[in-house]
Amino acid sequence: MLAPDGVQKNGILINGQFPGPTIEANWGDTFQITVTNNITGPEEGTALHWHGILQKETPWFDGIPSVSQCPIAPGSTFTYTFRADSYGTSWYHSHYSAQYADGLLGAMIIHGPAHAQYDHDLGPIMLSDHNHEQYFKIVEQFTGSELVPNSTNNLINGKMNYDCALTNLTCNPNAGLSMFKFESGKVHRLRLINSGAEGLQRFTIDNHTMTVIANDFVPIEPYETNIITLGVGQRSDVLVKGTGKPTDSFWMRSDISERCSHSDQRHALAVIHYEDAHTRAVPKTSHPTYYNETNCSNDPLNVTKPLFKMPLPPTPSFTETIDIDFQANATGAKVWLMNNQSFRANYDHPLLLLAKLGNTSYPDDPQWNVYNFGKNTSIRLILRGLTPLAHPMHLHGHNFWVLAEGLGQWDGVVTRPENPQRRDTQLTDWGYPYDAGMSYTVIEFMADNPGVWPFHCHVAWHERPDLIKQREIPSIMAQTCRDWWNYSAHNVVNEIDSGL
Template structure:
């Protein structure tokens, strides 16, 4: 079962819950006896190292992916190993310290063959470089901002950030933006394992290119032979997202509600194909100057692990590979019991690990080439050229031909999360049937206010759209007893059990005459936690009857879930453990909606946050640098800040 002796468990639990003021992020020297793991497709020279585990061995291989480390000298090895059954929220191996440097810069880029003159990139590329670590590592990432007209922050999407709230990377919440030429150091521990992504949380910056993959090596719930590094799938606009946002805001003078901007194409790992004429459009690149289509080679009979990330601005996708079956083994950073399917729906911010066996079904293509497809989900994205054929699987490494394969028949393109009965976590959570909070008071509606706020009709979850002061982040005001309503602070000061939050697309507590109902599905992301999905539906929420249908039996668990939309309503009920003191953003991951104000802050165990932070001096220094930069620049804030 992957458990430890009582003494080992107690010690590791104490280590994992020690406040940051008593922890350090240092490089561990590597001794000859130290256990070393070399992941198959890691960066050149990359190794997982565990200096403190003398005598332990690597138990992870093509036919034992569920195991990670084991004490070979133990009389009961089953109880002395780290594996897929280990409760990673409280137990983890102690790895080494890893250090990365990221520079955010302006750059003209053309991932789909069309020049984007206002691109923004990390270390000169889109996507940015892979941030790679191993389960239990300490990580320091130095982020320097070289954007001439923007501040910046980096959020490490889905990472729990236990006792490292100051490293969550949300300007106006956990820090001020990093000013031009300044550096902020993010320090945190890789408690979870799996893949995710990092992205800017400064206004609408990540849709312009400030995003990259994140991989933490660890066990898997099914076996595979070879793996791919994480791949980002995204919609793409040729204009800056800061410009496109004005389409979302609409006409403030006449009170006309805006609409989501139209994107131009789909890119897979920074590669796409936009059709245009270079003879009439100077921004259109000729074919010989474009990136080749994304392609990978399969060897017959091998099992390949694909790590998928939806890094879109507004679009959800249905992912398929012609004539191949997907075996799904994780949702976000949560290992699940494997299930097989021909397609997987991926909402914005969501991640899936899937295993594909290189064994194509009939009709087998003579050229050995098959399309990778990303179809835009119905009603969840508007793309001018939404070509689903976005990549190629080749069984012949020398082939350059485009596939003639066809998509699976009868696939659903509904904008809906995968059925909950398929998403069963390997490590179960016993969910309390009784919430510690007043659930009715923590029921929120995703509406558009009829009142013009900050020059536009805006989305909100609370009584007002979120609106942050970049220079005055919440984390520097933890002594407050009252808050500006526009900070959308929700106090959760419990130290046990589960907090339930319900979000609907219908009026439960709000006056419907003061709000506009808009039929839209919203991918809801909570920072600092995985949450259980208690209920999820596109039907009307009934405050008396619906809670009786909540699922408490090891429900799906993740950090992004879809709030469905229906003609009469829709709801998402989630639960999380209030075990991570901090101020945590909860928001829609449609970039336009978050920037409009569809977000709020969970202030969790307020009095216990500061003791977990070694020092706020780096945060104050960054704010000082931001204010100094701001004094010489005009910042016309038109969005929530996130």
């Protein structure tokens, strides 16, 4: 049971914490994380994904049921072992259906070389929409429907108040807000993470300017802004100078976008106290930072310049246009489609393990929606959004270049080809009902990490069966399947959505 905003609900927690414990390491360290599945009421499989970790040495530990492993069966234990191959700010979460929306998530910090100067690291600040209903009931209600569920609240580091008059559930008013300490004249590092299920977040601090120093795991040349836009899964590291007086207090705010997302209560608050402020003081600032929502995109590509230059290849080896749409399948149920095909997880047969055995027949089976990029060295994807919804598109196992974005048809122009923006998650704006009829985002990545990698909610596979076969996949990966087969042979697994 948890009640982050005062309203009680059943949750799925890690070590009894919400959000889950922050995991920290130094760049190059090896993580060894043991997961025991004690989920009950009802029992469910699970798996943990380490968002943004490239897993170049260990693609089998990416934590995706049906792709890199079978789910961890109820009552079973599994140990993930992988290298901290990037540095900065990220998070980990369940990748079993929408399970993490009930609390199965936490922050991840990997310390690396300093590329900006600051005095205090305030640690992770997790921004997340929140639902009072359990995730499975929401999936059950809305899968196959045109409707999109509204979240019931918005949280900063797992806290926010809620008006108990709005619910019939057990509710305690004034649950409390997250609090942060600033020091006058000092520079503070904030590690912002959108760990929500659907809500696009707009983050501000009253009377303060932020300097962005990293997006996802990619350090960038610093630039100033008053507002940070984060789609689900995205992260930004920002520096904030303490310009207030030692006795001041200010509001920290994060709003779920009214234009781009769906929520009954969009506004989340936290409190910043300076060093001599009374800890019970209510901030006197009453006017939030003004912003005008004109799109559902991240900051312009021309201002997000990676600190370490990495030019595009002169010509991509392979180019694919992918249309993102929402249409009825053969049964009449509405499903998300990429190039007119949805994805359906098969928990019993992970794609990576099939590839290791030489079974590459599944690209011809539509339920998988697998693309075979063969031995191409660089892949360019032209994503076209055809629906009135924004999409934070995340590619596992890679950082990608973001070449262009906009409305209508891409004109072929690349933003700063000598050093385009790089990250692992990028927002794709609305398509319809814009007059242009579609939006576009163009990304490109090097196929330098053989494996089977999801591209939400599409699976992009750099086949290279020759290289996959050369890798010694630990026997414990097959053990996850033996445990899962034993469980699923005697229990009904309710897989209503795609399963990822």
